[in-house]
Amino acid sequence: MNSSQRQDQLELERFLPYRLSVLANTVSAAIASAYSERHDLSIPEWRVMAVLAREPGLSAAEVTLRTAMDKVAVSRAVARLLAGGRLRRRRTSHDRRRSSLELTASGRDVYRRIVPWALEYERRLLTALSPAETTALDAALRKLMDFTKAPDGDQLSAGVPSRPRRSMRSPNAGRRGQEV
Template sequence: MEADTLELESFLPYRLYRLADAVSREFSRVYKDRHGLTRPEWRTLAGLGQHGTMTATALGEQSAMHKTKVSRAVAELERRRWLTRKPDEKDRRVEHLTLTRAGLTAYREMVPLAKAFERDLLGRLNASERAAVTEGMAALKGALDRSTTQL
Protein backbone atom coordinates (compact mmCIF):
# COMPACT_ATOMS: atom_id res chain seq x y z
CA MET A 1 0.00 0.00 0.00
CA GLU A 2 1.27 3.47 -0.83
CA ALA A 3 2.28 5.77 2.02
CA ASP A 4 -0.19 8.43 0.85
CA THR A 5 -3.13 6.00 0.83
CA LEU A 6 -5.35 5.50 3.83
CA GLU A 7 -7.13 2.19 4.35
CA LEU A 8 -10.29 3.29 6.14
CA GLU A 9 -11.17 -0.20 7.34
CA SER A 10 -8.08 -0.23 9.57
CA PHE A 11 -8.07 3.48 10.52
CA LEU A 12 -9.00 3.68 14.23
CA PRO A 13 -11.25 6.79 14.10
CA TYR A 14 -13.22 5.27 11.22
CA ARG A 15 -13.51 1.91 12.98
CA LEU A 16 -14.71 3.58 16.18
CA TYR A 17 -17.27 5.64 14.26
CA ARG A 18 -18.59 2.58 12.42
CA LEU A 19 -18.83 0.60 15.66
CA ALA A 20 -20.59 3.40 17.53
CA ASP A 21 -22.98 3.87 14.62
CA ALA A 22 -23.77 0.14 14.46
CA VAL A 23 -24.49 0.01 18.21
CA SER A 24 -26.57 3.19 18.00
CA ARG A 25 -28.56 1.83 15.04
CA GLU A 26 -29.26 -1.43 16.87
CA PHE A 27 -30.37 0.41 20.00
CA SER A 28 -32.48 2.80 17.92
CA ARG A 29 -34.86 -0.07 17.21
CA VAL A 30 -35.78 -0.08 20.90
CA TYR A 31 -36.86 3.57 21.18
CA LYS A 32 -38.18 3.73 17.62
CA ASP A 33 -40.42 0.68 18.16
CA ARG A 34 -41.54 1.86 21.59
CA HIS A 35 -42.13 5.56 20.94
CA GLY A 36 -41.28 6.32 17.31
CA LEU A 37 -38.33 8.48 18.35
CA THR A 38 -35.37 9.48 16.22
CA ARG A 39 -31.82 9.33 17.62
CA PRO A 40 -31.73 13.06 18.41
CA GLU A 41 -35.15 12.86 20.08
CA TRP A 42 -34.02 9.91 22.20
CA ARG A 43 -30.80 11.67 23.18
CA THR A 44 -32.74 14.80 24.11
CA LEU A 45 -35.26 12.79 26.15
CA ALA A 46 -32.45 10.86 27.86
CA GLY A 47 -30.42 13.99 28.61
CA LEU A 48 -33.36 15.79 30.18
CA GLY A 49 -34.43 12.62 32.00
CA GLN A 50 -30.98 12.23 33.51
CA HIS A 51 -30.10 15.87 34.22
CA GLY A 52 -33.46 17.57 34.67
CA THR A 53 -33.71 21.11 33.34
CA MET A 54 -31.13 21.96 30.67
CA THR A 55 -30.60 24.50 27.92
CA ALA A 56 -30.45 23.43 24.29
CA THR A 57 -26.75 24.36 24.27
CA ALA A 58 -26.06 22.13 27.26
CA LEU A 59 -28.02 19.30 25.63
CA GLY A 60 -25.96 19.65 22.47
CA GLU A 61 -22.71 19.52 24.42
CA GLN A 62 -23.83 16.61 26.59
CA SER A 63 -25.06 14.55 23.64
CA ALA A 64 -22.52 15.70 21.01
CA MET A 65 -25.33 16.81 18.70
CA HIS A 66 -25.32 19.79 16.37
CA LYS A 67 -27.61 22.62 17.45
CA THR A 68 -29.97 22.09 14.50
CA LYS A 69 -30.54 18.46 15.51
CA VAL A 70 -31.17 19.54 19.09
CA SER A 71 -33.57 22.23 17.91
CA ARG A 72 -35.59 19.79 15.78
CA ALA A 73 -35.67 17.21 18.57
CA VAL A 74 -36.83 19.83 21.09
CA ALA A 75 -39.56 21.00 18.70
CA GLU A 76 -40.81 17.44 18.20
CA LEU A 77 -40.79 16.59 21.91
CA GLU A 78 -42.59 19.85 22.61
CA ARG A 79 -45.16 18.97 19.92
CA ARG A 80 -45.74 15.67 21.73
CA ARG A 81 -46.08 17.65 24.96
CA TRP A 82 -43.11 15.79 26.44
CA LEU A 83 -41.14 18.91 27.29
CA THR A 84 -41.69 22.55 28.13
CA ARG A 85 -39.57 25.63 27.45
CA LYS A 86 -39.12 28.42 29.96
CA PRO A 87 -37.27 31.60 28.96
CA ASP A 88 -34.28 32.52 31.10
CA GLU A 89 -35.04 35.48 33.36
CA LYS A 90 -31.75 37.21 32.57
CA ASP A 91 -31.23 36.28 28.91
CA ARG A 92 -34.35 35.85 26.78
CA ARG A 93 -32.30 34.11 24.06
CA VAL A 94 -31.84 31.14 26.40
CA GLU A 95 -34.59 28.67 27.21
CA HIS A 96 -34.64 26.11 30.00
CA LEU A 97 -36.04 22.78 28.86
CA THR A 98 -37.78 20.37 31.22
CA LEU A 99 -39.64 17.12 30.66
CA THR A 100 -43.37 17.16 31.35
CA ARG A 101 -45.07 14.37 33.28
CA ALA A 102 -45.69 12.56 29.95
CA GLY A 103 -42.05 13.02 28.96
CA LEU A 104 -40.86 11.67 32.31
CA THR A 105 -43.18 8.69 31.90
CA ALA A 106 -41.72 7.94 28.47
CA TYR A 107 -38.18 8.34 29.83
CA ARG A 108 -38.90 6.04 32.78
CA GLU A 109 -40.33 3.43 30.40
CA MET A 110 -37.14 3.59 28.34
CA VAL A 111 -34.59 3.33 31.16
CA PRO A 112 -35.07 -0.40 31.85
CA LEU A 113 -35.15 -1.09 28.10
CA ALA A 114 -31.88 0.80 27.61
CA LYS A 115 -30.27 -1.04 30.51
CA ALA A 116 -31.50 -4.39 29.16
CA PHE A 117 -30.07 -3.54 25.73
CA GLU A 118 -26.70 -2.74 27.28
CA ARG A 119 -26.75 -5.93 29.38
CA ASP A 120 -27.61 -7.99 26.30
CA LEU A 121 -24.89 -6.39 24.20
CA LEU A 122 -22.23 -6.83 26.87
CA GLY A 123 -23.55 -10.35 27.53
CA ARG A 124 -22.41 -11.30 24.03
CA LEU A 125 -18.84 -10.86 25.26
CA ASN A 126 -16.94 -12.98 27.74
CA ALA A 127 -15.60 -11.42 30.95
CA SER A 128 -12.12 -10.67 29.56
CA GLU A 129 -13.61 -9.08 26.42
CA ARG A 130 -15.90 -6.89 28.55
CA ALA A 131 -12.91 -5.82 30.66
CA ALA A 132 -10.85 -5.11 27.53
CA VAL A 133 -13.61 -2.94 26.06
CA THR A 134 -14.02 -0.99 29.31
CA GLU A 135 -10.28 -0.55 29.81
CA GLY A 136 -9.66 0.31 26.16
CA MET A 137 -12.37 2.96 26.11
CA ALA A 138 -11.05 4.46 29.35
CA ALA A 139 -7.48 4.47 27.98
CA LEU A 140 -8.52 6.20 24.74
CA LYS A 141 -10.58 8.77 26.67
CA GLY A 142 -7.64 9.42 29.00
CA ALA A 143 -5.25 9.85 26.06
CA LEU A 144 -7.63 12.32 24.41
CA ASP A 145 -8.14 14.21 27.66
CA ARG A 146 -4.37 14.51 28.15
CA SER A 147 -3.83 15.75 24.60
CA THR A 148 -6.53 18.44 24.90
CA THR A 149 -5.12 19.74 28.19
CA GLN A 150 -1.69 20.11 26.56
CA LEU A 151 -2.99 22.44 23.84
Protein backbone atom coordinates in the same frame (compact mmCIF):
# COMPACT_ATOMS: atom_id res chain seq x y z
CA MET B 1 -4.71 -3.32 14.44
CA ASN B 2 -3.22 -2.92 11.02
CA SER B 3 0.13 -2.54 12.70
CA SER B 4 1.06 -5.98 11.55
CA GLN B 5 0.24 -5.06 7.96
CA ARG B 6 2.47 -3.80 5.22
CA GLN B 7 2.45 -0.03 5.11
CA ASP B 8 1.08 0.11 1.59
CA GLN B 9 -1.83 -2.23 2.08
CA LEU B 10 -4.95 -1.53 4.04
CA GLU B 11 -7.40 -4.22 4.90
CA LEU B 12 -10.68 -2.59 5.71
CA GLU B 13 -11.68 -5.32 8.16
CA ARG B 14 -8.65 -4.57 10.28
CA PHE B 15 -8.83 -0.81 10.11
CA LEU B 16 -9.93 0.59 13.46
CA PRO B 17 -11.95 3.55 12.18
CA TYR B 18 -13.85 1.28 9.84
CA ARG B 19 -14.52 -1.30 12.50
CA LEU B 20 -15.70 1.29 14.99
CA SER B 21 -18.01 2.77 12.44
CA VAL B 22 -19.57 -0.51 11.44
CA LEU B 23 -20.06 -1.67 15.00
CA ALA B 24 -21.49 1.65 16.10
CA ASN B 25 -23.89 1.72 13.20
CA THR B 26 -25.04 -1.82 13.77
CA VAL B 27 -25.65 -1.26 17.44
CA SER B 28 -27.31 2.08 16.92
CA ALA B 29 -29.58 0.75 14.25
CA ALA B 30 -30.67 -2.08 16.50
CA ILE B 31 -31.48 0.20 19.38
CA ALA B 32 -33.05 2.92 17.33
CA SER B 33 -35.29 0.56 15.44
CA ALA B 34 -36.68 -0.53 18.76
CA TYR B 35 -37.44 2.69 20.55
CA SER B 36 -38.07 4.80 17.50
CA GLU B 37 -40.82 2.51 16.32
CA ARG B 38 -42.32 2.00 19.71
CA HIS B 39 -42.31 5.62 20.79
CA ASP B 40 -41.82 7.65 17.63
CA LEU B 41 -38.51 8.95 18.87
CA SER B 42 -35.40 9.75 16.88
CA ILE B 43 -31.93 9.29 18.30
CA PRO B 44 -31.28 12.99 18.82
CA GLU B 45 -34.60 13.22 20.64
CA TRP B 46 -33.70 10.27 22.81
CA ARG B 47 -30.37 11.82 23.68
CA VAL B 48 -31.97 15.08 24.67
CA MET B 49 -34.48 13.27 26.83
CA ALA B 50 -31.79 11.22 28.51
CA VAL B 51 -29.86 14.31 29.47
CA LEU B 52 -32.88 16.21 30.70
CA ALA B 53 -34.12 13.29 32.71
CA ARG B 54 -31.00 13.49 34.81
CA GLU B 55 -30.62 17.25 34.82
CA PRO B 56 -33.95 19.00 34.47
CA GLY B 57 -33.87 22.68 33.66
CA LEU B 58 -30.88 22.75 31.37
CA SER B 59 -30.83 25.14 28.46
CA ALA B 60 -30.47 23.94 24.90
CA ALA B 61 -26.88 25.10 24.89
CA GLU B 62 -26.13 23.05 27.96
CA VAL B 63 -27.73 20.03 26.37
CA THR B 64 -25.47 20.60 23.40
CA LEU B 65 -22.41 20.42 25.62
CA ARG B 66 -23.48 17.13 27.13
CA THR B 67 -24.49 15.23 24.02
CA ALA B 68 -21.91 15.57 21.28
CA MET B 69 -24.65 17.05 19.14
CA ASP B 70 -24.48 20.45 17.53
CA LYS B 71 -26.91 23.17 18.44
CA VAL B 72 -28.98 22.81 15.29
CA ALA B 73 -29.59 19.15 16.00
CA VAL B 74 -30.56 19.98 19.55
CA SER B 75 -32.85 22.73 18.38
CA ARG B 76 -34.64 20.38 16.04
CA ALA B 77 -34.90 17.60 18.57
CA VAL B 78 -36.28 20.01 21.15
CA ALA B 79 -38.81 21.33 18.66
CA ARG B 80 -40.11 17.84 17.97
CA LEU B 81 -40.21 16.93 21.63
CA LEU B 82 -42.13 20.10 22.41
CA ALA B 83 -44.58 19.36 19.62
CA GLY B 84 -45.01 15.86 20.97
CA GLY B 85 -45.67 17.09 24.46
CA ARG B 86 -42.65 15.34 25.91
CA LEU B 87 -40.89 18.53 26.81
CA ARG B 88 -41.76 21.83 28.44
CA ARG B 89 -39.85 25.05 27.87
CA ARG B 90 -39.78 28.03 30.15
CA ARG B 91 -38.13 31.30 29.28
CA THR B 92 -35.97 32.37 32.15
CA SER B 93 -36.51 35.77 33.63
CA HIS B 94 -32.86 36.73 33.74
CA ASP B 95 -31.75 35.95 30.22
CA ARG B 96 -34.51 36.12 27.68
CA ARG B 97 -32.53 34.24 25.08
CA ARG B 98 -31.87 31.24 27.23
CA SER B 99 -34.69 28.88 28.09
CA SER B 100 -35.07 26.15 30.64
CA LEU B 101 -36.04 22.69 29.44
CA GLU B 102 -37.58 19.81 31.33
CA LEU B 103 -39.51 16.67 30.60
CA THR B 104 -43.26 16.66 31.01
CA ALA B 105 -45.00 13.84 32.82
CA SER B 106 -45.53 12.24 29.45
CA GLY B 107 -41.88 12.67 28.62
CA ARG B 108 -40.78 11.11 31.87
CA ASP B 109 -43.14 8.25 31.23
CA VAL B 110 -41.64 7.51 27.84
CA TYR B 111 -38.17 7.81 29.29
CA ARG B 112 -38.95 5.40 32.09
CA ARG B 113 -40.18 2.87 29.60
CA ILE B 114 -37.13 3.08 27.38
CA VAL B 115 -34.38 3.00 29.98
CA PRO B 116 -34.83 -0.59 31.11
CA TRP B 117 -34.94 -1.70 27.52
CA ALA B 118 -31.77 0.18 26.64
CA LEU B 119 -29.88 -1.13 29.65
CA GLU B 120 -31.06 -4.62 28.93
CA TYR B 121 -29.83 -4.33 25.38
CA GLU B 122 -26.44 -3.18 26.59
CA ARG B 123 -26.32 -6.00 29.09
CA ARG B 124 -27.05 -8.59 26.41
CA LEU B 125 -24.51 -7.12 24.10
CA LEU B 126 -21.89 -7.37 26.79
CA THR B 127 -22.59 -11.03 27.37
CA ALA B 128 -20.32 -11.43 24.35
CA LEU B 129 -17.46 -10.33 26.59
CA SER B 130 -16.05 -11.58 29.84
CA PRO B 131 -16.09 -9.14 32.76
CA ALA B 132 -12.39 -8.57 32.28
CA GLU B 133 -12.87 -7.87 28.60
CA THR B 134 -15.68 -5.47 29.39
CA THR B 135 -13.46 -3.59 31.75
CA ALA B 136 -10.70 -3.49 29.16
CA LEU B 137 -13.08 -2.20 26.51
CA ASP B 138 -14.36 0.42 28.88
CA ALA B 139 -10.85 1.66 29.59
CA ALA B 140 -9.82 1.62 25.94
CA LEU B 141 -12.86 3.57 24.82
CA ARG B 142 -12.36 6.10 27.53
CA LYS B 143 -8.73 6.64 26.61
CA LEU B 144 -9.47 6.92 22.93
CA MET B 145 -12.22 9.43 23.52
CA ASP B 146 -10.04 11.49 25.81
CA PHE B 147 -7.29 11.35 23.25
CA THR B 148 -9.42 12.44 20.33
CA LYS B 149 -10.86 15.36 22.18
CA ALA B 150 -7.72 16.50 23.92
CA PRO B 151 -7.06 20.14 23.01
CA ASP B 152 -3.66 19.11 21.75
CA GLY B 153 -5.26 16.14 20.08
CA ASP B 154 -4.37 17.80 16.82
CA GLN B 155 -1.32 15.66 17.00
CA LEU B 156 -3.71 13.28 15.33
CA SER B 157 -4.40 15.29 12.22
CA ALA B 158 -0.90 16.67 11.95
CA GLY B 159 1.12 16.41 8.78
CA VAL B 160 1.80 12.99 7.35
CA PRO B 161 4.83 11.43 5.73
CA SER B 162 2.92 10.37 2.63
CA ARG B 163 5.82 10.84 0.24
CA PRO B 164 4.25 11.09 -3.21
CA ARG B 165 3.26 14.71 -2.71
CA ARG B 166 3.85 15.94 -6.20
CA SER B 167 0.78 17.65 -7.55
CA MET B 168 -1.85 19.35 -5.41
CA ARG B 169 -4.87 17.83 -7.17
CA SER B 170 -8.54 18.29 -6.55
CA PRO B 171 -9.26 22.00 -6.62
CA ASN B 172 -12.94 21.22 -6.15
CA ALA B 173 -12.53 19.52 -2.81
CA GLY B 174 -14.84 19.82 0.17
CA ARG B 175 -17.00 16.79 0.80
CA ARG B 176 -18.61 15.98 4.09
CA GLY B 177 -17.81 13.65 6.89
CA GLN B 178 -19.51 11.14 9.14
CA GLU B 179 -18.58 7.48 9.05
CA VAL B 180 -15.52 5.85 7.63
